[in-house]
Amino acid sequence: MFSEGNKEMHQLLGGKGAGLAEMTKLGLPVPKGFTITTAAYLAFEKNGNKIAQNLMQEIINTLSNMEKEVNKSFGNIKAPLLISVRSGAPVSMPGMMDTVLNIGLNDQTVEALGKLTNDERFAYDSYRRLLQMFGNVVYGIPEKKFERVLCDIKKIKNYNTDLSLTVDDLKMVIEKFKQIYLLERKRTFPQDPQEQLSAAINAVFLSWNNKRAKIYRKKNGISDKLGTAVNVQEMVFGNAGEFSGTGVIFSRSPSTGARGMYGEYLANAQGEDIVAGGRTPVALERLKRSMPKVYAKLAAMSNKLEQHYHDMQDIEFTIERGEIYLLQARAGKRTSAAAIKIAVDLVNEGIIEKEEGLLRVSPETLEQMLHPDFDQKELQKEVVLATGRPASPGAASGRVYFTAAAAKKAYEKGQEVILVRQNTAADDIEGMVVSEGLVTARGGMTSHAAVVARGLGIVAVVGVNELEIDEQKKIIRINQTVLREGEWLSADGTTGKLYVGKVRTVRATVNKEFSQFLRWAKTAAKVEIYANADTTTDLKAALNFGAEGIGLVRTEHMFFKAQRLHQLRALILAQNAKERDVPLQRLAEMQQEDFYKLYKVAKGKTVTIRLLDAPLHEFLPTTEPEIALIAAQNGRSKGYIQARIAELKETNPMMGHRGCRLAVSFPEIYEMQVEAIILAALKANAEGVRTVPHIMLPLVSLAQEMDWMRDLLDKKVNKLFEKNNVILNYKIGTMIETPRACLIADQIADKADFFSFGTNDLTQLTFGYSRDDIGAFVPEYLNKKILPDDPFQVLDTEGVGRLIKLAIAQGRKNNTALPIGVCGEVGGDPRATAFFERNNITYLSCSPYRVPLVLLRMAQEHL
Numbered sequence: 001m002f003s004e005g006n007k008e009m010h011q012l013l014g015g016k017g018a019g020l021a022e023m024t025k026l027g028l029p030v031p032k033g034f035t036i037t038t039a040a041y042l043a044f045e046k047n048g049n050k051i052a053q054n055l056m057q058e059i060i061n062t063l064s065n066m067e068k069e070v071n072k073s074f075g076n077i078k079a080p081l082l083i084s085v086r087s088g089a090p091v092s093m094p095g096m097m098d099t100v101l102n103i104g105l106n107d108q109t110v111e112a113l114g115k116l117t118n119d120e121r122f123a124y125d126s127y128r129r130l131l132q133m134f135g136n137v138v139y140g141i142p143e144k145k146f147e148r149v150l151c152d153i154k155k156i157k158n159y160n161t162d163l164s165l166t167v168d169d170l171k172m173v174i175e176k177f178k179q180i181y182l183l184e185r186k187r188t189f190p191q192d193p194q195e196q197l198s199a200a201i202n203a204v205f206l207s208w209n210n211k212r213a214k215i216y217r218k219k220n221g222i223s224d225k226l227g228t229a230v231n232v233q234e235m236v237f238g239n240a241g242e243f244s245g246t247g248v249i250f251s252r253s254p255s256t257g258a259r260g261m262y263g264e265y266l267a268n269a270q271g272e273d274i275v276a277g278g279r280t281p282v283a284l285e286r287l288k289r290s291m292p293k294v295y296a297k298l299a300a301m302s303n304k305l306e307q308h309y310h311d312m313q314d315i316e317f318t319i320e321r322g323e324i325y326l327l328q329a330r331a332g333k334r335t336s337a338a339a340i341k342i343a344v345d346l347v348n349e350g351i352i353e354k355e356e357g358l359l360r361v362s363p364e365t366l367e368q369m370l371h372p373d374f375d376q377k378e379l380q381k382e383v384v385l386a387t388g389r390p391a392s393p394g395a396a397s398g399r400v401y402f403t404a405a406a407a408k409k410a411y412e413k414g415q416e417v418i419l420v421r422q423n424t425a426a427d428d429i430e431g432m433v434v435s436e437g438l439v440t441a442r443g444g445m446t447s448h449a450a451v452v453a454r455g456l457g458i459v460a461v462v463g464v465n466e467l468e469i470d471e472q473k474k475i476i477r478i479n480q481t482v483l484r485e486g487e488w489l490s491a492d493g494t495t496g497k498l499y500v501g502k503v504r505t506v507r508a509t510v511n512k513e514f515s516q517f518l519r520w521a522k523t524a525a526k527v528e529i530y531a532n533a534d535t536t537t538d539l540k541a542a543l544n545f546g547a548e549g550i551g552l553v554r555t556e557h558m559f560f561k562a563q564r565l566h567q568l569r570a571l572i573l574a575q576n577a578k579e580r581d582v583p584l585q586r587l588a589e590m591q592q593e594d595f596y597k598l599y600k601v602a603k604g605k606t607v608t609i610r611l612l613d614a615p616l617h618e619f620l621p622t623t624e625p626e627i628a629l630i631a632a633q634n635g636r637s638k639g640y641i642q643a644r645i646a647e648l649k650e651t652n653p654m655m656g657h658r659g660c661r662l663a664v665s666f667p668e669i670y671e672m673q674v675e676a677i678i679l680a681a682l683k684a685n686a687e688g689v690r691t692v693p694h695i696m697l698p699l700v701s702l703a704q705e706m707d708w709m710r711d712l713l714d715k716k717v718n719k720l721f722e723k724n725n726v727i728l729n730y731k732i733g734t735m736i737e738t739p740r741a742c743l744i745a746d747q748i749a750d751k752a753d754f755f756s757f758g759t760n761d762l763t764q765l766t767f768g769y770s771r772d773d774i775g776a777f778v779p780e781y782l783n784k785k786i787l788p789d790d791p792f793q794v795l796d797t798e799g800v801g802r803l804i805k806l807a808i809a810q811g812r813k814n815n816t817a818l819p820i821g822v823c824g825e826v827g828g829d830p831r832a833t834a835f836f837e838r839n840n841i842t843y844l845s846c847s848p849y850r851v852p853l854v855l856l857r858m859a860q861e862h863l
């Protein structure tokens with residue numbers, strides 16, 4: 001019985017059962033009922049998907065206790081008990097499993113119900129609903145067959161909605177439904193309520209393994225082993241006239257997180273009408289106008305539940321003749337923007353602690369929050385095709401497809417997809433997971449499919465009235481516009497507007513709550529977060545997210561612009577130091593400008609600049625016309641250029657002439673870069689931006705390399721100081737990215753001001769796997785489970801990690817304060833971030849848009 005459970009028991013009772021129990025305990029109006037546990041489900045599964053005799057007996061006993069409590073009984077003509085049989089897994093899976101309503105009705109009790117309530121129409125409406133749901137859920141008869149009967153009769157009689165159906169119409173519909181049973185399954189509808197009950201329980205148990213439930217579990221990492229509970233509950237009726245109805249509310253907006261109750265309502269209807277997405281409900285305001293007292297009560301309940309659970313609630317309710325009943329409450333699924341706003345607001349309202357607030361949002365959510373939006377300027381030029389309901393925010397452009405299967409095929413071909421459907425139905429999950437957006441003609445924002453879209457982070461615009469879909473012809477029509485399958489459509493889930501074609505997007509910006517949240521995360525994290533950034537745009541974004549500075553400027557990226565490439569090529573092609581002079585000077589000027597700009601934006605925060613790392617041949621021309629052009633530009637013969645290219649060609653460039661090895665052959669290049677760095681810093685300093693340049697040397701393996709370069713660069717810097725008659729604090733550190741460097745890190749540390757691990761190269765060299773060639777064999781290793789993960793995706797903490805630990809220990813042997821960072825792209829890998837945190841790393845550096853995610857991860861490591 002619901003009165004016996006509580007909210008802690010969701011593993012056994014399922015989320016829905018535990019919620020119903022908890023609400024009962026709180027004294028909220030919940031129809032009586034009981035829960036068949038997940039343990040019973042597991043027994044059912046073990047028993048070859050059959051309900052064992054003793055379980056059925058127990059259910060019957062509990063039901064008869066319930067009958068006594070409510071003073072009604074199954075099949076009784078004076079006081080017939082009607083019940084619903086509802087699925088409910090330990091983890092909420094909105095709309096993925098089945099539910100049957102109105103069980104207990106048959107040819108006799110339907111008449112009795114009509115007399116008892118003095119409302120024959122209501123009784124027969126409930127009966128036709130039972131036949132429909134039972135037929136679909138228990139016998140697997142396609143929903144369409146029943147829908148067609150309803151459609152036909154409405155057409156013949158010229159009715160607009162189901163509500164116009166009279167008692168006689170409904171009786172006829174019921175007869176037709178019974179024929180469908182015979183035609184489709186050669187079976188009759190069971191008149192015995194007990195038989196209805198056991199068949200429904202059986203079917204709801206089985207729905208744990210239906211296709212959409214499996215897809216949902218896979219997508220959300222939910223175990224297939226949990227099983228579902230089943231709730232048996234007395235019916236209350238939203239379809240009992242104009243003062244009855246059903247709806248879904250959220251205690252705050254699930255799209256934006258805005259405060260205040262938010263929801264949808266459908267008068268004279270049963271719950272399935274709204275959550276299954278077949279009818280478009282109206283905003284809650286309508287309820288406020290028609291039944292203000294009921295509305296106020298509902299708001300009070302919503303508030304009470306939120307205060308009790310300390311979180312935003314998603315509540316299903318039904319009103320029967322002016323009385324409210326609560327049928328479900330759970331923590332509401334929400335968009336990433338709402339997740340952040342709600343967490344911040346709950347902390348500020350004193351409902352939860354700051355630490356709890358930080359734990360409420362997953363790091364991935366922060367990343368999703370930064371998904372692009374339509375460019376507002378572009379949007380003004382576009383014509384709005386139609387406006388639906390903004391069910392899941394964001395910007396999506398894609399090619400339209402009309403079925404989940406077609407969407408999947410298109411996705412597999414690499415296309416971006418907008419799934420366009422008649423109803424907002426949870427069945428479409430298979431298509432939704434591969435789509436950028438979902439657009440539907442009918443259905444509300446509180447339907448299960450809309451809930452799922454928000455959870456998946458895909459855009460959804462639902463209930464677009466003007467939308468006509470012709471699945472056969474594969475076209476849609478919106479007002480005058482026709483779109484064929486595969487044509488582009490853009491959907492704005494924030495405003496509900498649709499546009500033809502593809503609209504340009506821009507990166508989302510940081511709002512007030514987001515920056516507050518990031519500030520809290522930054523305070524909680526022990527490790528500092530830096531960004532890998534080469535441009536002021538990247539740096540600005542990173543600082544905005546709370547980065548402490550730059551952990552890696554890749555200078556080679558700065559050379560890939562036309563003007564610079566030209567100078568660099570001239571440099572590489574030069575035959576002696578004298579010929580290198582002019583291009584070096586030009587490059588120094590350009591790099592100085594780059595660095596100066598970064599320093600100005602960094603405003604004194606650390607900017608770590610790595611000297612040239614890439615193999616020289618990467619910068620040389622490859623095609624005939626390019627070679628001809630370079631030859632002309634440098635006053636050389638084509639033959640000379642070709643010879644030089646051949647000379648620079650390496651068998652294995654990744655392990656060849658790159659990194660600090662370049663500096664040994666061409667010291668002028670590093671000297672030039674250091675000159676640029678120092679002069680830029682001097683300039684920034686002179687303008688009042690206190691700058692301490694951090695110079696980083698790549699690919700060091702030998703203490704002697706470090707010594708040699710340190711000597712070279714210190715001398716160069718000192719010359720610059722003398723010439724300019726100033727001095728400046730500066731640091732020279734090194735990447736630690738070869739196994740040898742890890743092994744002798746103590747010797748390297750003597751000459752290094754800081755270390756920074758390059759995890760890609762270190763992984764490459766530790767395994768001896770060429771990163772560019774792993775496609776040939778790593779998949780097989782993964783298949784055969786010889787490797788647990790791709791080591792370039794998930795840090796190998798065991799092997800590579802052991803080298804890293806050694807290097808940290810050795811590096812700090814004589815200098816316990818040695819700053820040690822990481823500048824590989826490890827932000828996406830939670831195990832790597834945790835590993836570095838445990839091993840006392842000073843900072844982590846990642847791409848700018850990963851900064852929020854890594855910040856939160858590092859904060860959560862401590863909570």
Ligand code: ADP
Pocket residue numbers: 031083084085086087094095096097098099101233234235236237238246270271272275316317318327328
């Ligand atoms: P789902 O998990 O798909 O939401 P539910 O078990 O919550 O399935 O049932 C769907 C809807 O059916 C509910 O939102 C509710 O409105 C309606 N419903 C379920 N049980 C009852 C009941 N005992 N009385 C009235 N309506 C019910």
Ligand code: MG
Pocket residue numbers: 275316328
């Ligand atoms: Mg529900």
Ligand code: MG
Pocket residue numbers: 698699735737758760761
């Ligand atoms: Mg490297």
